[in-house]
Amino acid sequence: MAEISSDVIRGYNDIFILYLLLKNPSYGYEISKQIRTLTEEKYIIKETTLYSAFTRMEKNGFIESFVDEDLAGGKKRTYYRITQAGVEHYKAKREEWVLTKEVIEKFIADEGSLL
Amino acid sequence: MAEISSDVIRGYNDIFILYLLLKNPSYGYEISKQIRTLTEEKYIIKETTLYSAFTRMEKNGFIESFVDEDLAGGKKRTYYRITQAGVEHYKAKREEWVLTKEVIEKFIADEGSLL
DNA sequence: TGTCGTACTACGACTGTCGGAGTAAATATA
DNA sequence: TATATTTACTCCGACAGTCGTAGTACGACA
Numbered sequence: 184m185a186e187i188s189s190d191v192i193r194g195y196n197d198i199f200i201l202y203l204l205l206k207n208p209s210y211g212y213e214i215s216k217q218i219r220t221l222t223e224e225k226y227i228i229k230e231t232t233l234y235s236a237f238t239r240m241e242k243n244g245f246i247e248s249f250v251d252e253d254l255a256g257g258k259k260r261t262y263y264r265i266t267q268a269g270v271e272h273y274k275a276k277r278e279e280w281v282l283t284k285e286v287i288e289k290f291i292a293d294e295g296s297l298l
Numbered sequence: 299m300a301e302i303s304s305d306v307i308r309g310y311n312d313i314f315i316l317y318l319l320l321k322n323p324s325y326g327y328e329i330s331k332q333i334r335t336l337t338e339e340k341y342i343i344k345e346t347t348l349y350s351a352f353t354r355m356e357k358n359g360f361i362e363s364f365v366d367e368d369l370a371g372g373k374k375r376t377y378y379r380i381t382q383a384g385v386e387h388y389k390a391k392r393e394e395w396v397l398t399k400e401v402i403e404k405f406i407a408d409e410g411s412l413l
Numbered sequence: 414t415g416t417c418g419t420a421c422t423a424c425g426a427c428t429g430t431c432g433g434a435g436t437a438a439a440t441a442t443a
Numbered sequence: 444t445a446t447a448t449t450t451a452c453t454c455c456g457a458c459a460g461t462c463g464t465a466g467t468a469c470g471a472c473a
Contacts, residue, residue, distance in 0.1 A: 189430055190460070191398050194305030195405070196429085202405040212451050222401045232430055234452070239429085258438065260451070277406055283306050284399065286337045290310070290317040291392055297320070297385065304461050305429070311460085327420055347461050349421070354460085373469065375420070 187226055196228060196236050197245075198280070201265055201273040204246060208264035211237065237263060245269035302341055311343060311351050312360075313395075316380055316388040319361060323379035326352065352378060360384035 203217050219227050240246045246263045318332050326348055334342050355361045361378045
């Protein structure tokens, strides 16, 4: 069965994360689970990819973090919320997607021409 | 206006090239022009990207090269043709595209939810 | 004479992703 | 009670596709 390669998905992890943050602030583990369930296990983001995307996007001003220090056992959890710049970035990426899809589909042959 | 970033297109250059080679053997400069015109200038592949894709795909057995030595001025031109493995690779990538598109579109919000 | 188009090659840098390892507490299972 | 799994991360180095820059060389056109 076809699998989604990281080259293909590269550049979309950002919009996956931003899309989920549009609804609620959230944190790594939850985002990861949401991506998995929303795609029906078709795409499972790697932990390292996810957390490095957080760092990168925070540096770029697309998201902001805040820490919940009051978890059971004195544990912490780092939440992220989307910024206005993040919303704009998401919108731009969404437009880019429309264009990209158009371009790619010009190179998708139908079954007949493959025989 | 939206531009297509290399991260987004990454992983598709192979299928652009293979798609064109499905019809005829061809060479770098021509492939480049065909991509440009077919996408109405929306995507212009960089020379270095194109030629390194050739090398990579030949190494992977997806394409084969042959040289035309009889050009005017004693010049040469390297042509590429797709192999059976290349056709299979193309088919697999095409299936992957269907899946990828499905996945990505789950993260594309409609305008309303962005206000 | 000089620029543009054709047709490449070489080299090094960049960046997102990934594999592997490590940490540590809470909860579920045996 | 002992062990495995889940939760929630961090750090490090490697990989690979893309890209910027530069260089080569011939022909056609102005």
